[in-house]
Amino acid sequence: MEKKLPTIEIIEKYCKGCHICVEFCPTKVLEMQGFVAAVKNLEACIKCMQCELRCPDFAIKVTA
Amino acid sequence: MAFDYDKYLRPGKLPHIWCPGCGHGIVMKGLIRAIDACGLEKNNTAIVSGIGCASRLPGYMDFCTLHTAHGRAAAFATGVKMAKPEMNVILVGGDGDGTAIGGNHFIHACRRNIDMTYLIMNNNIYGMTGGQFSPCTPTGAKASTTPYGNPDPAFDIAKLAIGAGATFVARGTAYHATQIDKLIAEAIQHKGFSVVEILDDCPTTYGRRNKFKSVIEMMNRLKEIAVPVKAAEKMSPEQLEGKILTGVLYKAEKPEYTGEYAKVIERAKGAK
Ligand SMILES: Cc1ncc(C[n+]2csc(CCOP(=O)(O)OP(=O)(O)O)c2C)c(N)n1
Ligand code: SF4
Ligand code: SF4
Ligand code: SF4
Numbered sequence: 578m579e580k581k582l583p584t585i586e587i588i589e590k591y592c593k594g595c596h597i598c599v600e601f602c603p604t605k606v607l608e609m610q611g612f613v614a615a616v617k618n619l620e621a622c623i624k625c626m627q628c629e630l631r632c633p634d635f636a637i638k639v640t641a
Numbered sequence: 642m643a644f645d646y647d648k649y650l651r652p653g654k655l656p657h658i659w660c661p662g663c664g665h666g667i668v669m670k671g672l673i674r675a676i677d678a679c680g681l682e683k684n685n686t687a688i689v690s691g692i693g694c695a696s697r698l699p700g701y702m703d704f705c706t707l708h709t710a711h712g713r714a715a716a717f718a719t720g721v722k723m724a725k726p727e728m729n730v731i732l733v734g735g736d737g738d739g740t741a742i743g744g745n746h747f748i749h750a751c752r753r754n755i756d757m758t759y760l761i762m763n764n765n766i767y768g769m770t771g772g773q774f775s776p777c778t779p780t781g782a783k784a785s786t787t788p789y790g791n792p793d794p795a796f797d798i799a800k801l802a803i804g805a806g807a808t809f810v811a812r813g814t815a816y817h818a819t820q821i822d823k824l825i826a827e828a829i830q831h832k833g834f835s836v837v838e839i840l841d842d843c844p845t846t847y848g849r850r851n852k853f854k855s856v857i858e859m860m861n862r863l864k865e866i867a868v869p870v871k872a873a874e875k876m877s878p879e880q881l882e883g884k885i886l887t888g889v890l891y892k893a894e895k896p897e898y899t900g901e902y903a904k905v906i907e908r909a910k911g912a913k
């Protein structure tokens with residue numbers, strides 16, 4: 578059975594490019610694309626929500 | 642499911658003014674989740690601040706809010722609570738606001754054990770005004786006013802609060818985001834004066850002066866120095882060197898001020 582992937586929404590107009598979500602994602606799902614965060618490898622996401630919790634700017638939303 | 646922060650924020654206020662990586666945003670999100678968990682009503686909840694970057698927080702929150710004078714959050718909040726004891730009153734602000742100019746109001750709110758929650762965002766510096774040292778700047782650290790290193794010892798906010806009479810005292814960090822809402826929720830539910838200190842980061846005025854290459858290094862430092870109180874019980878003084886305890890540090894039951902004041906009113910009514 579195929580595993581259900583979460584949806585990760587990055588609100589670019591809120592993202593201030595601090596790198597926190599990218600750096601502390603335990604499975605390296607995210608990367609910086611220029612100034613803003615972006616999803617690089619959605620398959621690896623373990624839905625721990627740490628990126629959403631730590632983003633100081635309300636810029637990332639994970640829906641499992 | 643992604644948490645719905647928008648429900649508690651004033652529409653059209655984001656992005657907020659805080660710098661990239663400033664921990665104040667992480668703390669505000671924790672406060673929102675705590676308010677949600679406690680089921681506080683917007684019309685029955687006042688969020689009160691002084692002045693500073695941290696003190697900008699109430700402006701974003703769709704509640705009854707007061708942005709007052711530097712260091713005076715506790716004074717204004719006490720007024721709100723005395724006028725409307727049924728209201729939930731939450732104070733927020735920085736270490737400078739709360740322990741320098743506002744230090745006196747802080748200790749007396751603790752002493753009275755008035756049923757309010759004080760969320761103090763300790764980034765060890767006066768962020769808003771460009772990085773002057775605060776009473777919470779570590780010894781030896783650089784600030785715009787201590788270019789050769791700070792000679793002063795820093796306040797331990799938790800010990801100060803306990804010594805002054807607060808009946809719930811907790812500490813967390815901006816790195817340990819999942820814990821922030823739990824500590825604040827417990828503080829809100831406690832009857833009496835509750836203090837929650839969140840160790841925070843100011844990359845703009847503290848980090849760059851103190852050899853932190855990035856906000857990530859500042860976050861990693863918070864991760865390294867924090868030791869949960871339970872874990873600390875099993876550690877030696879050597880192992881605890883340079884560490885800071887996190888979690889609920891103190892909890893006690895004592896008479897609460899608005900309740901005691903209501904008794905004064907009753908007594909006065911019966912006076913001849
Ligand atoms: C009576 C008064 N004195 C001084 C100031 C200048 N002032 C504004 S914010 C601030 C310090 C803010 O530091 P802190 O409370 O630690 O919050 P942060 O900005 O670091 O979040 C100072 C000294 C003022 N606004 N009012
Ligand atoms: S939810 Fe966890 S695993 Fe998924 S992207 Fe965020 S931090 Fe990474
Ligand atoms: S944590 Fe938030 S603001 Fe920082 S890079 Fe990630 S999405 Fe952007
Ligand atoms: S100056 Fe410091 S405390 Fe103020 S918003 Fe910037 S990082 Fe945050």
